[in-house]
Amino acid sequence: MRFLHTADWHVGKNLNGFDLLADQQAVFKQIEGIAKERQVDAVVIAGDLYDRSIPSEAAVRQLNGELVQLNLTDHFPVLAISGNHDSATRLGTGASWFAKEGLYLNTSLDDAFDPVTIGDTEFFLLPYFGIQAVRNHFGDDAIRDVNTAITRIVAAMQEHFTPGKHHVLVAHFFAAGSQHTADSETLIEVGGLQAVATTTLAPFDYVALGHLHNRDALHDDRVRYSGSPMKFSVSEANQEKGVWIIDTDPFTAEWVPLAPVHDIHRLTGAFADLVADDYHPRDDFYDIELTDHERIPDVLNKLREHYPKIVSLHRTHAARQIDTNHARARRQQSPTDLLADFYQQTMGIDLTDTQLKWASDALSAVNDGEEE
Amino acid sequence: MRFLHTADWHVGKNLNGFDLLADQQAVFKQIEGIAKERQVDAVVIAGDLYDRSIPSEAAVRQLNGELVQLNLTDHFPVLAISGNHDSATRLGTGASWFAKEGLYLNTSLDDAFDPVTIGDTEFFLLPYFGIQAVRNHFGDDAIRDVNTAITRIVAAMQEHFTPGKHHVLVAHFFAAGSQHTADSETLIEVGGLQAVATTTLAPFDYVALGHLHNRDALHDDRVRYSGSPMKFSVSEANQEKGVWIIDTDPFTAEWVPLAPVHDIHRLTGAFADLVADDYHPRDDFYDIELTDHERIPDVLNKLREHYPKIVSLHRTHAARQIDTNHARARRQQSPTDLLADFYQQTMGIDLTDTQLKWASDALSAVNDGEEE
Incomplete structure (x- = not known):
């Protein structure tokens, strides 16, 4: 069996105020195209379908339309879970009807142990969970950390393994060994979940993960993040986005890149050079670092014209934070030296001789005034 | 064919801060029981399924469970529309899957003209709409009032009538001739919609309406409000709640009452009598009018014990609003007369002779002080 692994769609996310819905829809069309072209047997979406627990009506309309297209129009089985950005209850509404048409959307830990079988593969759909839900499920308050929780969950899933089938886990958590750099995932969430040791996941032929937006965050043949299908923050500017095409027999994982509609670029340079630059596409997103010293x-408005x-x-x-130590030593410095130090510390460069002269003259004038 | 007509469930509504979800679930079980007992061929819910455009997660979970029960477990076809309290987009999510199992949930005017056929009857599902949506649908900006809109809508529906079938309209609006008393419907909404003349609806064998919570608001054999299944405001305290059981051939309409779990009562009496009363159920809801004059x-806390x-x-x-006219005449009244008038106007009773004496003595003391 062959399936497409994607995650972290974050439908309805905006990028510092810029609406991404149209870009997200265009990227969805690419994913749909890949699924058709590669003739996959299923599409896996490993959590964070929405960006917020209460998405906008426009986001609700768009995700609903995308799932209608994949499942009801294209007739792909779809295997999806809720992530930490989704409201399990809101996203899970209607799931009982969806399953009858092959859209398997699980948002409840309690329903994670009964696999969905498609072809030669059993899929276990494990939504984002809190430790308390695991304690409740197993009736065991001694479960206190995520690795104990996952060990118990995996053992319970193994009891449902049908021999001879392949076993795939779809999940949304922070896997140990992965590098976390993107600021569009909430650090508190990552920290709160702690890290799952990938060794715990060994019983599965493949683990399709969501949560981290960078597919390179983890290097493990059988445990992979797909990453998000497009860049959602400046920290993701240099990441390649795409989806995995997974074959179960024999096991292969192929990366298929997705083209950004409007890319995110980090530019560093002097104002004059940046506004003269006609290389960069006007409608892309930019993080700009100005190297100029002058005000x-x-x-911002001048840059926005370009x-x-x-x-x-x-x-x-x-302007940087100044060093507030050494107060005693400072009291012995002359006013001009203090000013020169302050300027150097906050601006990163020294006052010119001319500037020093201006400062010195101004201070003298003030002192003369005081003596009048 | 026989169907059950209900409306205005307002799942998630609270009554002055009191959560009604448990009561709503209990009343739902009564409706389900009636549908089973009367062996209806379908259940019609004429709008306002939720109380708010963004219902709470608990409300979402409850309505989802109720619809699963009616449609997937009991296998009733369900015909539902969005009302003015629902978000058409949020409520309509997943409707493409629902329809495949016989839950027909229409939230879009554009989809109102293609009837759902069950047995001998064609159901036209017309959600709550704004005039602009009607203009857009017909491409006619000259449509300016609700009766013109409804006339156009009904004519377009008639073009889809299959001869020999019965035709039922499910809709959510304010019908002319209906009496509007409940304060749990928003008056602005009612006013904004204006009133639909029931004569416009004559082509239908039956019109199953939602919007007004009192089934007695309208008296028309073939155009009926079911009202809400339970009391949602003090103004509904004296209304009987229930559902209609409609037979199409021959046409009959039978009212089946629903029993409140916790009723709403209006009590008027003296404090001493009310706290001595052990007739009224402790856990019901009360609107209390105290006839006492004394502070x-x-x-409130003393009454709450009972x-x-x-x-x-x-x-x-x-204390009532005082009459601020006749300022000139007032200037000629003595302070004691002014006080007596004020007390009478705000408290509804006259000062006693003793009170008048106190007032007169106090005023004299003040005047004496001034003259010192």
Whole structure:
């Protein structure tokens, strides 16, 4: 059997205020195209279908339309779970009807142990869970960490394994050994979940993970993140996005990249060079770092004439936190030396001789005034 | 064919802060029982399934469970529309899957013209709509009032009538001739929709309406409100709640009452009598009007010892708005007369002679003080 593994669609997410729905729909069409072209037997979506527990009506309409297309129009079986960004209750509404048409959407830990069988493979759909749900399920308050929880869950799933079938786990958590860099996943959530040791997952032929947006966050042949289908933060600017095509017999995993509609770029340079640059596509998203020292009036609006979709703007030589130690030593410095130190610490460069002269003259004038 | 007509479930509504979910679930079980006992061929729910466009997770879970029970477990075809309290988009999510199992949930005007056929009857499911949606549907900006809109809609539906079938309209609007008293429907909504003349609806064998919570709001053999299945405001305290059982051939309409789990009562009486009353069920809801004149310290908490679920408390002799006219005439009244008038106007009773004496003495003391 062959299936497509994707995750972290975050339908309805915005990027620093920019609506991504149209881009998300375009990327969905690419995923649908890959599923058709590769003639997969199922599509796996490993959690975070929505970006928020109460998505906007526009987001609800779009995800509903996408699932109608995949499942009812294209007739793909779809295997999906809720992630930490989804409301299990809201996302799970209607799931009893969906399953009758082959859209298996599980949002409840209690329903994770009864696999969905498609072809030669049993799929176990494990939604994002809290430790308390695991304690409740097993009636065991001694379960206190995620690895104990996962060990118990996997053992219970193994009891339902049909020999001779392949076994795939679809899950949404932070796997140990993975590198976490993206800021579009909430660090608290990652920390709160702790890290699942991949050795615990060995009974499965494949583990289709969601949660981290970078497929390179983990390197394990049989335990993979698909990552998000598009970039959702500046920290993901250099990541390649795509989906996995998994074959179960023999096992192969093939990466199929997805093309961004509007890419995210990090640009570093002087204002004059950036506004003269006609290489970068106007409608992409930009994180811009200005190397200029001077104040540039109305700089954001001026940059927007060339880069309408700036998601963040910073300066290499931004005013920095000053060193507030050594107060005693400072009292012995002259006012001009103090000013020169302050300027150097906050701006990262020294005052020029001319600037020093201005400062010195101004201080003298003030002192003269005091003596009048 | 025989169907059950209900509406205005408002799942998730609270009554002045009291959660009604458990009562709503119990009333749902009564409706399900009636549907089974009367062996209906379908259940019609004419809008306002939820109380809010973004219902709570508990409300979502409960309505989902109720529809699973009716449709997937009991195998009743269900015909439902969105009302003005529902979000058409949120409620309509998943409807493409629901329809395959016989849960026909229409939330879009554009889908109202293609009837659902069950047995000898064609059901036209017309959700709550705004005039603009009608203009868009017909491409006619000249449609400016609800009766023009309904006339166009009914004419378009008639084009889809199959001769020899019965034709039922399921809709959610304010029908002309109906009496509007309940305060749990929003008056602005009723006003905004204007009133539909029932004559416009003559082509239908039956019109199953939702919107008004009182089935007695309209008296028309073939156009009926079912009302809400339970009381949702004090203004509904004296209404009988229930469902219609409609037979199409020959046409009959039978009212089947629903028993409230916790009734709403309006009580009027003196504090001493109300707290001595052991006739009224402790766990019902109460609107209480106190006939006492005296101030009773901590009265609400004292009453709550006997009636824990008080939804409103007022006084027959409450402080009323005073008459601010006749300012010129007032200037010529003595202070004591002014006070006596004020007391009479706000409290509804006259000052006693003793009270008048106190007032007069106090005013004299003040005047004496001024002259010192």
